[in-house]
Amino acid sequence: MSEARLEAWLDETRSFEPSQQFAASANAQPSIYVDAAADPVAYWRTQADRLTWTKAPTKTLEWDRPFAKWFGDGTLNAAYNCVDRHVEAGRGEKVAYHWVGDAEGESRTITYADLQKMVAQAANALSEIGVKAGDRVAVYMPMIPEAVVTMLAIVRLGAVHSVIFAGFSAEALASRILDSDCQVVVTADGAFRRGAAAPLKPAVDEALESCPNVRAVLVVRRTGGDVAWVDGRDHWWHDLVERQSDTHTYESFPAEQTLLIMYTSGTTAKPKGIFHTTGGYLTQVATTHYNIFDVKAETDVCWTAADIGWITGHSYIVYGPLVNGVTSVMYEGLPDSGGRDRWWKIIEENKVTILYTAPTTIRTLMKWGHQHPAAHDLSSLRLLGTVGEPINPEAWMWYREHIGSGRCPIVDTWWQTETGAIMISPLPGITSTKPGAAMRALPGIQVDVVDNEGKSVGNGEGGYLVITHPWPSMTRGIYGDPERFKETYWSRFPGVYFAGDGAKRDADGDLWLLGRIDDVMNISGHRLSTTEVEHALVGHRAVAEAAVVGATDETTGQAIVAFVTLKLSAEDAQKDQAGVISELREHVSRTISPIAKPRQIILTPELPKTRSGKIMRRLLRDVAENRPLGDVTTLMDPTVVNSIAVLMSESSGDEE
Numbered sequence: 001m002s003e004a005r006l007e008a009w010l011d012e013t014r015s016f017e018p019s020q021q022f023a024a025s026a027n028a029q030p031s032i033y034v035d036a037a038a039d040p041v042a043y044w045r046t047q048a049d050r051l052t053w054t055k056a057p058t059k060t061l062e063w064d065r066p067f068a069k070w071f072g073d074g075t076l077n078a079a080y081n082c083v084d085r086h087v088e089a090g091r092g093e094k095v096a097y098h099w100v101g102d103a104e105g106e107s108r109t110i111t112y113a114d115l116q117k118m119v120a121q122a123a124n125a126l127s128e129i130g131v132k133a134g135d136r137v138a139v140y141m142p143m144i145p146e147a148v149v150t151m152l153a154i155v156r157l158g159a160v161h162s163v164i165f166a167g168f169s170a171e172a173l174a175s176r177i178l179d180s181d182c183q184v185v186v187t188a189d190g191a192f193r194r195g196a197a198a199p200l201k202p203a204v205d206e207a208l209e210s211c212p213n214v215r216a217v218l219v220v221r222r223t224g225g226d227v228a229w230v231d232g233r234d235h236w237w238h239d240l241v242e243r244q245s246d247t248h249t250y251e252s253f254p255a256e257q258t259l260l261i262m263y264t265s266g267t268t269a270k271p272k273g274i275f276h277t278t279g280g281y282l283t284q285v286a287t288t289h290y291n292i293f294d295v296k297a298e299t300d301v302c303w304t305a306a307d308i309g310w311i312t313g314h315s316y317i318v319y320g321p322l323v324n325g326v327t328s329v330m331y332e333g334l335p336d337s338g339g340r341d342r343w344w345k346i347i348e349e350n351k352v353t354i355l356y357t358a359p360t361t362i363r364t365l366m367k368w369g370h371q372h373p374a375a376h377d378l379s380s381l382r383l384l385g386t387v388g389e390p391i392n393p394e395a396w397m398w399y400r401e402h403i404g405s406g407r408c409p410i411v412d413t414w415w416q417t418e419t420g421a422i423m424i425s426p427l428p429g430i431t432s433t434k435p436g437a438a439m440r441a442l443p444g445i446q447v448d449v450v451d452n453e454g455k456s457v458g459n460g461e462g463g464y465l466v467i468t469h470p471w472p473s474m475t476r477g478i479y480g481d482p483e484r485f486k487e488t489y490w491s492r493f494p495g496v497y498f499a500g501d502g503a504k505r506d507a508d509g510d511l512w513l514l515g516r517i518d519d520v521m522n523i524s525g526h527r528l529s530t531t532e533v534e535h536a537l538v539g540h541r542a543v544a545e546a547a548v549v550g551a552t553d554e555t556t557g558q559a560i561v562a563f564v565t566l567k568l569s570a571e572d573a574q575k576d577q578a579g580v581i582s583e584l585r586e587h588v589s590r591t592i593s594p595i596a597k598p599r600q601i602i603l604t605p606e607l608p609k610t611r612s613g614k615i616m617r618r619l620l621r622d623v624a625e626n627r628p629l630g631d632v633t634t635l636m637d638p639t640v641v642n643s644i645a646v647l648m649s650e651s652s653g654d655e656e
């Protein structure tokens with residue numbers, strides 16, 4: 001981001017005080033900060049009482065830096081905590097999910113009692129195909145209730161789910177299945193997107209050609225139509241699951257039993273299998289959901305508009321709301337499935353009270369115009385949240401005025417796949433809010449902003465965000481690679497967790513998150529590494545070299561710009577430039593996912609390199625964002641970058 005833009009963004013003078021009316025009945029009261037600061041570990045021990053333990057923990061934190069154990073001698077069952085205990089408490093008729101399909105009019109209502117039966121049947125089915133405690137099961141599913149049921153059934157058995165976003169390609173799916181040696185895959189025949197059926201099962205079939213250890217595939221019928229079938233390996237959900245008993249006796253597992261693996265992009269081409277364990281993760285997702293979203297189990301309807309294939313979906317569509325026993329909306333479609341006012345219809349029809357989404361979506365909805373929300377009754381809303389990337393003040397103000405009628409507090413929540421749950425956010429009713437700032441660390445969480453040497457910066461200064469003390473839902477590591485875990489997060493500043501984000505403390509000491517400072521891009525709230533996309537590009541037979549940067553984009557936050565040199569002769573490439581570019585964009589989409597498709601590809605005869613042969617990405621970022629070029633004296637051939645700048649200015653981009 002350019003300095004001028006950054007300054008305009010960081011208008012620190014605008015601040016909104018919490019309303020007295022909200023404060024009076026808020027779940028979190030001001031004493032929470034004081035109590036937690038007095039003894040953060042003891043604070044988390046009290047929070048663990050939100051769970052029902054088979055054996056209550058006597059230990060809280062065991063810290064062998066950088067490896068933490070929380071509630072280490074406790075035992076519990078995650079699915080029991082999410083479902084059965086609410087039924088036992090007489091709340092079986094409470095709605096767990098209002099599921100809303102892609103097509104208008106298609107919906108399902110699932111109570112906690114329904115969910116208990118569905119999970120029991122699915123757990124029995126998974127047992128029948130040999131899933132047992134500790135096994136990894138890959139989940140590659142659309143946003144349908146069976147996805148939640150599958151996750152809960154897996155953890156009920158003490159097995160581990162690895163949910164892979166259904167937009168990922170067969171290749172990306174295969175690499176994730178292999179990395180954690182999943183032996184069972186749960187999927188669907190397809191998904192609906194704006195009324196059209198998009199197949200999923202063929203990607204699983206293709207992925208499994210290189211995954212010989214997968215012995216069973218469980219397939220939900222969602223879209224209908226023909227699917228290829230491998231007898232003995234593939235099972236229809238409606239055959240295998242629906243004939244099972246709807247009761248299941250659960251076992252209890254240690255608090256540190258692995259609950260889930262979630263792959264995310266780092267700075268290398270290989271995604272990292274971030275894993276979380278049971279007791280600490282569930283404690284923190286429940287606490288944060290309760291305090292930040294101020295949920296009242298009897299009256300609130302929470303809508304986390306995210307996909308279950310990302311950590312936001314795990315923590316705030318599935319585990320947080322279910323542990324707290326609240327009602328959620330789960331929506332299968334796109335923001336404009338059935339029209340540009342679809343979201344507002346969903347809120348009106350389901351009386352949604354709490355809406356949580358990403359800035360990129362807010363910007364898209366804003367672009368479509370406020371006449372759409374204005375045409376609907378959104379008066380049920382009482383709290384709004386954002387996550388995934390820095391939110392620009394324009395979007396924040398639009399969200400506040402046009403969606404929240406100026407009365408709903410906005411919580412800008414900072415966290416990561418690795419942190420498992422929210423770490424920095426205002427608490428509604430207590431903390432004042434500023435458009436664009438995530439404000440302060442939550443009770444029980446200790447963070448700092450440090451300079452290059454690891455020294456704390458003062459108010460009004462920027463630096464690197466670090467987390468200085470362990471927290472319950474912190475990742476316990478990268479699956480199968482403890483060294484990479486230490487190296488990635490714990491070596492930049494010894495002894496503290498390095499988040500990879502830039503941050504600033506304003507004059508009041510409030511926190512502003514400024515985006516990644518490494519080679520990780522944030523495209524529409526999705527994390528992708530520049531190397532991952534470069535790797536895909538050089539995998540194409542026509543490509544000699546590729547350099548990828550994330551450039552600021554008004555809607556998606558950042559967009560991918562790729563600079564590519566070809567193996568073809570300049571004349572050949574010249575003949576069909578548009579064809580080559582479109583082929584390369586499709587190639588990346590096929591290799592990783594449509595979300596990784598570059599917005600622009602610039603074909604250039606050379607890339608700017610230092611005399612030692614390193615590609616100067618910094619300069620390419622300047623070019624991609626139309627900034628004056630910085631220091632070019634270390635370049636082997638300084639004219640290269642100027643010719644790229646000319647090519648860039650001639651390129652129109654391929655935004656869709």
Ligand code: PRX
Nearest residue numbers: 387388389390413414415416417513516527
């Ligand atoms: O750069 C930060 C950004 O998203 C990254 C984490 O991405 P991921 O693991 O995919 O998790 C996204 C959902 C939790 C962070 O390193 N980020 C997340 N929330 C915010 C944010 N940047 C600024 N403000 C936020 N509220």
